[in-house]
Amino acid sequence: MNISCRFVTAVVFALGLAAFAQINPRPTLNIPPAAQPGPNFDVKSATDAWLATVPPDQKARSDAYFEGGYWLQVWDFLLFSAIMLLLLQTRLSARIRDWCARITSRPNLQTLLYVVPFILITFVLQFPMGVYEGYIREHQYGLSTQTFGSWLRDQLVGLAVSTVLSAIALMILFAIVRRLGKNWWVWGTVASVLLLVAAVLIAPVYIAPLFNTYTPMKDAKMKESILSLARANGIPARDVYEVDESRQSNRVSANVSGLGSTQRISLNDNLLNRCTPEEILTTMGHEMGHYVLHHIYKSVVFFSLILLVGFAFLNWSLHWSLARWGERWQIPGITDVAVLPLAALLLSLFFFITTPIGNTWTRTEEYEADIFGLNAARQPDGEAAVDLKLGEYRKLDPGPIEEFVFYDHPSGRTRITAAMRWKKENMNVLDEPSAVPQPR
Numbered sequence: 001m002n003i004s005c006r007f008v009t010a011v012v013f014a015l016g017l018a019a020f021a022q023i024n025p026r027p028t029l030n031i032p033p034a035a036q037p038g039p040n041f042d043v044k045s046a047t048d049a050w051l052a053t054v055p056p057d058q059k060a061r062s063d064a065y066f067e068g069g070y071w072l073q074v075w076d077f078l079l080f081s082a083i084m085l086l087l088l089q090t091r092l093s094a095r096i097r098d099w100c101a102r103i104t105s106r107p108n109l110q111t112l113l114y115v116v117p118f119i120l121i122t123f124v125l126q127f128p129m130g131v132y133e134g135y136i137r138e139h140q141y142g143l144s145t146q147t148f149g150s151w152l153r154d155q156l157v158g159l160a161v162s163t164v165l166s167a168i169a170l171m172i173l174f175a176i177v178r179r180l181g182k183n184w185w186v187w188g189t190v191a192s193v194l195l196l197v198a199a200v201l202i203a204p205v206y207i208a209p210l211f212n213t214y215t216p217m218k219d220a221k222m223k224e225s226i227l228s229l230a231r232a233n234g235i236p237a238r239d240v241y242e243v244d245e246s247r248q249s250n251r252v253s254a255n256v257s258g259l260g261s262t263q264r265i266s267l268n269d270n271l272l273n274r275c276t277p278e279e280i281l282t283t284m285g286h287e288m289g290h291y292v293l294h295h296i297y298k299s300v301v302f303f304s305l306i307l308l309v310g311f312a313f314l315n316w317s318l319h320w321s322l323a324r325w326g327e328r329w330q331i332p333g334i335t336d337v338a339v340l341p342l343a344a345l346l347l348s349l350f351f352f353i354t355t356p357i358g359n360t361w362t363r364t365e366e367y368e369a370d371i372f373g374l375n376a377a378r379q380p381d382g383e384a385a386v387d388l389k390l391g392e393y394r395k396l397d398p399g400p401i402e403e404f405v406f407y408d409h410p411s412g413r414t415r416i417t418a419a420m421r422w423k424k425e426n427m428n429v430l431d432e433p434s435a436v437p438q439p440r
């Protein structure tokens, strides 16, 4: 064989491989025997069979990862509280305020100036915990694909974004506290909600691209199936976005972000590379459920109400605490920006205690999106298979109280049970396409 012939063979071989990849670009779905359709199909046995496909060591690992997360929530809260108390007790907060007052006499600028060292000090003191939680632990459990340098870069970009956004938001909130006095918490909620809506609106266009690259989806065939599903559900989508989250981790995920004209559905490259078409379609059906059921708008309303209660609690507890310790911390009243660590501590206490309420709200929306996705995409087995992949970082089979308190998405068992129940009731439709009513 001469060189050119070898070259031709290599090219033909490469083309053959490319053609094979074109025809068979994705893994295929393996349905366990007990979940196969048939007259004896049983929802619980089928669900158990799907769950049993996860090797025990892998299940033990994702259980440990998720259960460890419960404790991390507690430690994070305690660490944050300790840092805030340190700022108050050492009167560092009061000293930063005095420093700001020496630089400018304008209260709004003082607030802006105060926020920068406040956020930096908090970031530095939380940093060791952040490294463990966001980098070391993620690598220990085999979930992260990032080098330390790349991870640190993301943290610093996040720090810059949150410093700018927090400074603007706090300047507005303190101006409201100074102007409106007693009723600040009502108008403070209104302003916070407007700021939140603005953040959701700009996030997909200005914030998300700082961390990842969003490109129109490349796989034309898959894209057409997704757009067809969108059209069938009245979604005016012309494009599907693909995001390179394999930069950070191997987690499978997709989401709806933005509001109004910036609202979009994105799926990550892990989902595209690791999943069967059935899994991708059911995931897209789920995301379209969020869109069609207006979940972003409903969540804004719900969390506004939670925030209103939170600000009412904050107003009361700030006055209560300052009456006791205000003198010691050198903070005369709630219009003083040095009160910020106390406000942050009390608000984080409020959100820590109300975690199960927030989780139950999102978990309920996620369940609605699952049901929508099952009805829209009609891929119950794809749903079960992708639920197991989500189980790589979320305990698959928790107890009911555990699920109520800690889960912001339904557990794998809940989701697969819903999928298998749907499958049982739709078996004739799935088996015989002609059973689908035809237009007359």
Ligand SMILES: [Zn+2]
Residues within 6 Å of the ligand: 286, 287, 290, 366, 369
């Ligand atoms: Zn969802």
